[in-house]
Amino acid sequence: MxxxxxxxxxxxxxxxxxxxxxxxxxxxxxxxxxxxxxxxxxxxxxxxxxxxxxxxxxxxxxxxxxxxxxxxxxxxxxxxxxxxxxxxxxxxxxxxxxxxxxxxxxxxxxxxxxxxxxxxxxxxxxxxxxxxxxxxxxxxxxxxxxxxxxxxxxxxxxxxxxxxxxxxxxxxxxxxxxxxxxxxxxxxxxxxxxxxxxxxxxxxxxxxxxxxxxxxxxxxxxxxxxxxxxxxxxxFVADFIGEANIIPCEITNVTGETASIRVDDFIHSLPARGLGQGAAMLAVRPTRLKLGAEAGMHMEISKATYVGSRMEYTLNAGFGQIFAVSENVDAPLGVGESVIVGLDAIGPVLLPADEPPR
Missing domain, CATH: 3.40.50.300 (P-loop containing nucleotide triphosphate hydrolases)
Known part of the structure; x- marks a missing residue:
């Protein structure tokens, strides 16, 4: 044929x-x-x-x-x-x-x-x-x-x-x-x-x-x-294509195509994607969060679940809850434990603050 x-x-x-x-x-x-x-x-x-x-x-x-x-x-x-x-x-x-x-x-x-x-x-x-x-x-x-x-x-x-x-x-x-x-x-x-x-x-x-x-x-x-x-x-697309944490942030500065953002006291730089200073949203996949980082957002473990090949965590932050995963199953974090959560250099994405109609 x-x-x-x-x-x-x-x-x-x-x-x-x-x-x-x-x-x-x-x-x-x-x-x-x-x-x-x-x-x-x-x-x-x-x-x-x-x-x-x-x-x-x-x-x-x-x-x-x-x-x-x-x-x-x-x-x-x-x-x-x-x-x-x-x-x-x-x-x-x-x-x-x-x-x-x-x-x-x-x-x-x-x-x-x-x-x-x-x-x-x-x-x-x-x-x-x-x-x-x-x-x-x-x-x-x-x-x-x-x-x-x-x-x-x-x-x-x-x-x-x-x-x-x-x-x-x-x-x-x-x-x-x-x-x-x-x-x-x-x-x-x-x-x-x-x-x-x-x-x-x-x-x-x-x-x-x-x-x-x-x-x-x-x-x-x-x-x-x-x-x-x-x-x-x-x-909508961030949430529908795979799981994403949506974190409110503020774009404090834009230089060229790079934005500097603040989440509570944490400062991070990433592509601006055409956005200017002001309120925005940060979409982060659970796999792009770094638990136990040297710098990041201060959070507390509210749920820890072992699923064989990885640990799944629900964490409480000042802006709400997020979901993260870790392949470190040998030394899991415990419920109630404080942890600094950082961001991967590649992966987090800036989105407009205004939610489009669904």
């Missing part, structure tokens, strides 16, 4: 989706998805990510704006004319058909003869590691294997764009990790354009070339996993 040559970019140009008279599900979004990339739409329930995916598929029609796949304007085209395939959360396998028949099903409508249909279906099963499973029924497979059959059924159609709607939500944690790695490997090996919807931040970080964080029917931030994790645009 030569899927790579068909992979196409996807473009949203001022797209809005309104249900009824005034329910705005997607609000004037602009989005460019490169051919051959895996882009994840990530956000809480009701943010518009699934509606966006369904508009690519043609299962929902845009109320305003235009959607392009490759060099075609597909805004008004039905799903059958868009050259996309979708892997659903429920897998949507036919229980009375064998694995081979399920994978072959869509090919039967594509003009292939029986011999080529069977060859393509066999190749699809081989791609997802299910060679030799063709005669089994879906009920004889594990959840992870059923998911792979659904992926194979989509792959054999050689779509320009492959869509995944919460594909791992029905699997247990260990299997989710395994199947997401398999999906990512297939996508990279075949150079597929994939748009992937999830509400799971770790899943998004693990599989994506780029993540589109959505909030309130719009786009909060677009970036690579590392960009979003290390440099969130605002408090």
């Amino acid at each position: 030569s899927i790579n040559s068909k992979a196409a970019p996807v473009s949203f140009r001022s797209v809005t989706k309104i249900y009824g008279k005034d329910v705005v599900a997607v609000d004037d979004i602009n989005l460019e998805i490169e051919a051959g990339k895996l882009v994840t739409l990530l956000g809480p329930s009701g943010c518009g990510k699934t509606t966006t995916l369904r508009m690519i598929a043609g299962l929902e029609m845009a109320s305003k704006g235009s959607i392009h796949i490759g060099d075609r304007d597909v805004t008004l085209l039905p799903a059958t004319d868009r050259d996309v395939s979708m892997v659903f959360q429920s897998y949507a396998l036919f229980p009375h058909m064998t694995v081979m028949e399920n994978v072959s099903y869509g090919l039967g409508f594509s003009g292939f003869d029986k011999s080529e249909t069977r060859d393509r279906a066999a190749q699809g099963l081989d791609l997802v590691g299910l060679k030799g499973y063709g005669d089994r029924l879906p009920s004889e497979l594990s959840g992870g294997q059923q998911q792979r059959v659904a992926v194979a059924r989509a792959l054999v159609l050689e779509p320009q764009v492959l869509l995944f709607d919460e594909p791992l939500s029905n699997l247990d944690a260990k299997l989710r990790r395994q199947v997401r790695e398999e999906i990512r490997e297939i996508q990279q090996n075949l150079g597929l354009t994939v748009v992937y919807v999830t509400h799971d931040q770790e899943e998004a970080l693990a599989v994506s070339d780029e993540i589109v964080v959505m909030r309130n029917a719009g786009i909060a931030q677009i970036g690579t996993p590392r960009q979003l994790y290390d440099a969130p645009a605002d408090r």
Whole structure:
């Protein structure tokens, strides 16, 4: 199967989706998805990510704006004319058909003869590691294997764009990790354009070339996993992409691109990110806090939890509570103990003081 040559970019140009008279599900979004990339739409329930995916598929029609796949304007085209395939959360396998028949099903409508249909279906099963499973029924497979059959059924159609709607939500944690790695490997090996919807931040970080964080029917931030994790645009993104402590601070001075901040009596320098003097927020990952530092914020341990590979701490400070982790499990800190908490040189990020609407 030569899927790579068909992979196409996807473009949203001022797209809005309104249900009824005034329910705005997607609000004037602009989005460019490169051919051959895996882009994840990530956000809480009701943010518009699934509606966006369904508009690519043609299962929902845009109320305003235009959607392009490759060099075609597909805004008004039905799903059958868009050259996309979708892997659903429920897998949507036919229980009375064998694995081979399920994978072959869509090919039967594509003009292939029986011999080529069977060859393509066999190749699809081989791609997802299910060679030799063709005669089994879906009920004889594990959840992870059923998911792979659904992926194979989509792959054999050689779509320009492959869509995944919460594909791992029905699997247990260990299997989710395994199947997401398999999906990512297939996508990279075949150079597929994939748009992937999830509400799971770790899943998004693990599989994506780029993540589109959505909030309130719009786009909060677009970036690579590392960009979003290390440099969130605002408090919502900082909190949603991984865990973050949000600490109030004051920017006392800005020199060039470097800001000097104060938290209580602690002074620290870091990139200003375009902010000026005055109140701000500091987003710090639990792993970027240094417990027992020579200089830092004075805090007290209020909870200490051993979780095997690390210690987890809740600490009380003048501005409130924060959460920190430490790999030092041999000499843990005790509840009630005072500790100086410093900041890593890389990791803490300045954010505007004003919280954007959620």
